Amino acid sequence: MARTLWTDDAGLPVTWDQTRLPFEQVVIALHDAEACARAIATMQVRGAPLIGAVGAWGLALALREAADDVALQSAFDRLAATRPTAVNLRWALARVRAAVLPLPVAERAARAHAEALRLCDEDAACNAAIGRHGQALLEPLRRDGRPLQLLTHCNAGRLATIDHGTALAPIYALHEAGVALHVWVDETRPRNQGASLTAWELGERGVPHTVIADNAGGQLMREGRVDAVIVGCDRVAINGDVANKIGTYLKALAARDNGIPFLVACPVSTIDPQAVDGSAIPIETRDPAELTRISGRDDQGRVVSVQLTPDGSPGLNPAFDVTPARLVSWLITEHGPCRPDASALRALPGLADPTRGPA
Amino acid sequence: MARTLWTDDAGLPVTWDQTRLPFEQVVIALHDAEACARAIATMQVRGAPLIGAVGAWGLALALREAADDVALQSAFDRLAATRPTAVNLRWALARVRAAVLPLPVAERAARAHAEALRLCDEDAACNAAIGRHGQALLEPLRRDGRPLQLLTHCNAGRLATIDHGTALAPIYALHEAGVALHVWVDETRPRNQGASLTAWELGERGVPHTVIADNAGGQLMREGRVDAVIVGCDRVAINGDVANKIGTYLKALAARDNGIPFLVACPVSTIDPQAVDGSAIPIETRDPAELTRISGRDDQGRVVSVQLTPDGSPGLNPAFDVTPARLVSWLITEHGPCRPDASALRALPGLADPTRGPA
Numbered sequence: 017m018a019r020t021l022w023t024d025d026a027g028l029p030v031t032w033d034q035t036r037l038p039f040e041q042v043v044i045a046l047h048d049a050e051a052c053a054r055a056i057a058t059m060q061v062r063g064a065p066l067i068g069a070v071g072a073w074g075l076a077l078a079l080r081e082a083a084d085d086v087a088l089q090s091a092f093d094r095l096a097a098t099r100p101t102a103v104n105l106r107w108a109l110a111r112v113r114a115a116v117l118p119l120p121v122a123e124r125a126a127r128a129h130a131e132a133l134r135l136c137d138e139d140a141a142c143n144a145a146i147g148r149h150g151q152a153l154l155e156p157l158r159r160d161g162r163p164l165q166l167l168t169h170c171n172a173g174r175l176a177t178i179d180h181g182t183a184l185a186p187i188y189a190l191h192e193a194g195v196a197l198h199v200w201v202d203e204t205r206p207r208n209q210g211a212s213l214t215a216w217e218l219g220e221r222g223v224p225h226t227v228i229a230d231n232a233g234g235q236l237m238r239e240g241r242v243d244a245v246i247v248g249c250d251r252v253a254i255n256g257d258v259a260n261k262i263g264t265y266l267k268a269l270a271a272r273d274n275g276i277p278f279l280v281a282c283p284v285s286t287i288d289p290q291a292v293d294g295s296a297i298p299i300e301t302r303d304p305a306e307l308t309r310i311s312g313r314d315d316q317g318r319v320v321s322v323q324l325t326p327d328g329s330p331g332l333n334p335a336f337d338v339t340p341a342r343l344v345s346w347l348i349t350e351h352g353p354c355r356p357d358a359s360a361l362r363a364l365p366g367l368a369d370p371t372r373g374p375a
Numbered sequence: 376m377a378r379t380l381w382t383d384d385a386g387l388p389v390t391w392d393q394t395r396l397p398f399e400q401v402v403i404a405l406h407d408a409e410a411c412a413r414a415i416a417t418m419q420v421r422g423a424p425l426i427g428a429v430g431a432w433g434l435a436l437a438l439r440e441a442a443d444d445v446a447l448q449s450a451f452d453r454l455a456a457t458r459p460t461a462v463n464l465r466w467a468l469a470r471v472r473a474a475v476l477p478l479p480v481a482e483r484a485a486r487a488h489a490e491a492l493r494l495c496d497e498d499a500a501c502n503a504a505i506g507r508h509g510q511a512l513l514e515p516l517r518r519d520g521r522p523l524q525l526l527t528h529c530n531a532g533r534l535a536t537i538d539h540g541t542a543l544a545p546i547y548a549l550h551e552a553g554v555a556l557h558v559w560v561d562e563t564r565p566r567n568q569g570a571s572l573t574a575w576e577l578g579e580r581g582v583p584h585t586v587i588a589d590n591a592g593g594q595l596m597r598e599g600r601v602d603a604v605i606v607g608c609d610r611v612a613i614n615g616d617v618a619n620k621i622g623t624y625l626k627a628l629a630a631r632d633n634g635i636p637f638l639v640a641c642p643v644s645t646i647d648p649q650a651v652d653g654s655a656i657p658i659e660t661r662d663p664a665e666l667t668r669i670s671g672r673d674d675q676g677r678v679v680s681v682q683l684t685p686d687g688s689p690g691l692n693p694a695f696d697v698t699p700a701r702l703v704s705w706l707i708t709e710h711g712p713c714r715p716d717a718s719a720l721r722a723l724p725g726l727a728d729p730t731r732g733p734a
Contacts, residue, residue, distance in 0.1 A: 038684075038685035039682075039685075200691075201688075203564070203666070203683070203684075204590070205562065205564055205588040205589060205590055206588045206590075208683060211667075211683050211684045211688075212683070212684070212685070215684055215685050215688035216685045216688070218688075219685055219687050219688055225688065225689075226688075226689050226690060226691050227666065227667065227684050227688050227689070227690040227691075228666070228690065228691050228692075229564040229565045229589075229621060229622070229666055229692070230564060230588075230589050230590050230622070231563070231564055231565075231589050231620075231621040231622025231625065231696075232621050232622075232691065232692075232693055232696075233625075234622070234624040234625045234628070234696055235621060235624060235658070235693055235695075235696035235697070236693075238624070238696070238697065261590075262588060262590040262591055262594060263588070263589070263590025263591070263593070265593040265594060265597070265629070266590065266592075266593045266625040266626075266628070266629060267625075269593070269625070269628040269629060269632055270624070270625060270628060273628055299594070307562070307586065307587070307588055308570075308586065309671070310669060310671060310681075310683070311681070312668070312669060312681025312682050312683045313681055313682045314679055314680070314681050314682075315679075315680070320673055320674075320679065320681060321673070321674070322669075322670070322671025322672055322673050322679060322681060323398075323671050323672045323673075324562070324567060324570050324571070324669070324671045325397070325562075325570045325571070325574055325586050326397035326398075326571070326574050326575045326578055328578050329560075329570075329574035329575070329577075329578055329584065329585075329586050330584075330585050330586070331585060331586045331587065332559075332585050332586075332587050332591065333587075333588070333591075334591055334594055334595075336594075337590075337591075337593055337594035337597070338594070338597065
């Protein structure tokens with residue numbers, strides 16, 4: 017497994033259909049803006065950094081069709097509407113727009129293409145840096161000669177990014193450095209990104225791991241079987257409140273109750289300086305069918321969808337929750353660890369740069 | 376739906392196979408001790424009070440085959456080993472044993488049969504009392520003219536008991552009294568007792584409810600959409616620590632963090648005076664296949680089991696966790712609300728009665 021998003025012989029982006037993993041490895045072409053928008057909305061691609069990259073590609077591809085200001089804004093709006101919570105999407109779209117807006121219409125598509133490529137390279141480099149900083153923070157937490165015991169929620173791995181992952185970047189760095197470790201993988205209902213994606217990519221790299229129900233992490237912490245929790249994030253408010261996959265808040269509460277560090281891997285692009293606190297972050301509610309049905313592999317090797325709930329029982333499916341800053345030990349950015357408060361966040365390089373700010 | 380366990384024309388116990396609900400309503404005969412043991416071990420019956428009742432029936436049925444002291448103890452041990460965490464099982468077995476031990480061998484089977492019937496009647500009456508006490512505690516929590524918003528985890532309903540349920544008994548009492556309410560039903564991975572059993576039995580009775588992922592409850596509490604959490608319990612230590620379905624502890628933490636009452640429906644039979652605190656309660660670890668596979672109904676209406684995790688990714692499946700007494704607002708017993716501390720628990724009627732104590 018090289019990068020999660022790469023370009024084919026035509027120089028156009030292709031990626032894995034993550035709704036088919038882990039049982040089927042299907043490559044999908046993202047050859048026009050609509051394919052990008054659909055891939056984000058249906059979660060063929062997911063993870064804040066990867067959504068941002070696919071959004072940037074979508075805008076670049078839209079400009080191949082029409083690149084005047086009206087077409088630019090229309091494509092921007094279509095792509096921005098696909099997922100509301102992750103701020104990287106708007107950040108990446110704004111970055112491409114800012115790069116092309118001063119240019120003549122005829123030059124915009126090529127410039128946007130170059131910007132999408134650059135954004136992908138920068139994401140990989142950013143995550144590698146998070147990996148190094150996280151490694152330095154986590155390695156001293158290993159105790160009693162046993163493997164370092166880490167717990168993660170959802171998938172903030174290679175599959176959520178162009179490369180390395182955010183929360184999983186330090187785990188890969190530790191593993192490659194030969195540090196003995198073991199990862200508790202929350203299955204992450206309702207879409208099971210942990211059980212299907214994190215378990216799969218850790219397995220591909222030979223990282224020891226065990227899948228657990230989302231319900232189990234608290235008890236494992238009480239039993240002293242977790243040294244740290246590390247998760248990604250979809251948007252961080254300027255006060256340090258963290259929006260991430262639904263269920264993150266419960267793990268942060270349990271980490272606090274048991275004196276365990278709770279770390280959030282946080283590229284600067286996920287910080288929203290315009291969100292005063294978590295209440296300003298929109299929480300996406302998704303189709304209840306994601307909860308009431310599930311896909312898996314049957315005994316004949318076919319991937320099938322089954323219904324889990326009785327007919328007539330409705331479901332509600334909020335996709336994210338907000339973890340208050342007071343429960344976060346460290347944000348790990350590409351510039352190093354950062355305390356979750358406004359003064360520390362505002363001091364981060366790149367945050368105030370208008371070409372990097374959200375739209 | 377009348378009682379969850381009833382007797383057929385032969386006077387022998389029958390019940391629902393709860394592994395087949397909600398999609399198939401299959402009645403199973405519990406006509407010998409082995410059928411009772413197997414039903415408990417495979418979770419065809421589950422829920423601390425129901426396990427206790429089926430255990431009592433199992434011992435009574437064993438005595439029809441052989442009723443000498445050696446056979447009695449052998450059947451006791453076989454049944455007690457089926458599930459380790461719920462204390463009701465040992466309590467119910469001990470109660471039947473204590474009733475028959477002083478009798479001549481020839482009279483034991485009939486006496487045990489009568490005791491099993493009596494235990495079932497008492498369970499129904501006990502839960503009805505919990506329902507009344509819980510109703511009185513919950514009704515004042517309704518606010519702003521909106522329906523009372525309750526959250527429950529796992530199934531502590533009619534299906535977990537002979538009748539009424541424990542945690543759901545107050546909900547049925549409120550609903551029957553015409554109090555507007557709505558129940559958030561945690562799906563309760565890995566076995567989905569909430570999504571499959573609680574949703575089904577609330578639907579049968581017309582109680583408004585919505586199924587949510589176990590991950591969602593914290594965010595709903597943060598948004599002010601939960602007035603109280605009410606759960607059952609499998610065993611309560613004498614200091615008030617509560618062992619219940621895995622994930623309960625996380626909801627208790629979230630309730631505390633949001634100032635929401637956390638109530639535990641607790642028949643006196645679930646209190647273990649010999650467990651000094653939660654660390655003395657054995658936590659059952661079950662087959663990881665309960666986590667890595669799931670059953671549901673496919674598009675052809677067939678109930679099928681599918682695999683959720685990649686080949687080669689192991690799972691761990693602790694079935695219970697311990698919620699510290701400090702997070703519990705009230706235990707609701709058949710004698711009324713009780714604070715979770717040793718002095719209050721020791722004062723409960725019936726606790727010190729040696730014929731009711733655990734073996």
